[in-house]
Amino acid sequence: QVQLVESGGGLVQAGGSLRLSCAASGRTFSNYYAMGWFRQAPGKEREFVATLRWSDDRTYIANSVKGRFTISRNNAKNTVYLQMNSLKPEDTAVYYCAAGQATYDYWGPGTQVTVSS
Numbered sequence: 001q002v003q004l005v006e007s008g009g010g011l012v013q014a015g016g017s018l019r020l021s022c023a024a025s026g027r028t029f030s031n032y033y034a035m036g037w038f039r040q041a042p043g044k045e046r047e048f049v050a051t052l053r054w055s056d057d058r059t060y061i062a063n064s065v066k067g068r069f070t071i072s073r074n075n076a077k078n079t080v081y082l083q084m085n086s087l088k089p090e091d092t093a094v095y096y097c098a099a100g101q102a103t104y105d106y107w108g109p110g111t112q113v114t115v116s117s
Contacts, residue, residue: 002026002106004097009111012087016115020082022097022108033101035080037071039093039113049095052080065091087115 008020022035036051050061050071059071068086073079080097092115098104 002099004099004106004108006095006097006108006111009095009113011114011116014087014089014115014117016087017083017085018087018113020084020095020097020111020113022080022082024078024080024099033099034104035073035097035099036104037080037082038096038098039091040096040110041090041093044093046096050082084113087113089115089117091115 003025005023006020008018010018012018020037033054034051035054037049038046039049040046048062049065050059050069052059052071052073061069068084070083072081082095084091091113093113094110095113096110097108099106
């Protein structure tokens with residue numbers, strides 16, 4: 001079983017930055033795992049933001065945040081980060097961390113990010 005806990009959300013002005021963290025516990029990830037970030041704004045469907053493949057550090061970033069958000073990891077801490085720069089009001093959402101192999105089987109409770117204009 002994997003437990004994921006996000007942190008780092010909050011209120012920030014447009015143009016500002018936040019770094020989200022996702023700490024994983026319960027197991028050490030193997031080369032078959034990926035960890036990702038998703039977000040869900042009020043009244044909207046959950047959308048993919050970024051993912052990182054554990055085996056080779058390859059990352060995939062959604063077009064809507066490309067150039068502003070980056071995903072990275074700390075192996076020793078079993079933690080994945082989402083660095084968010086140049087934030088926009090439309091980035092306001094609950095951000096979720098997820099982990100899995102063929103599918104994202106494990107999800108964190110989410111952390112709120114609010115960007116004021």
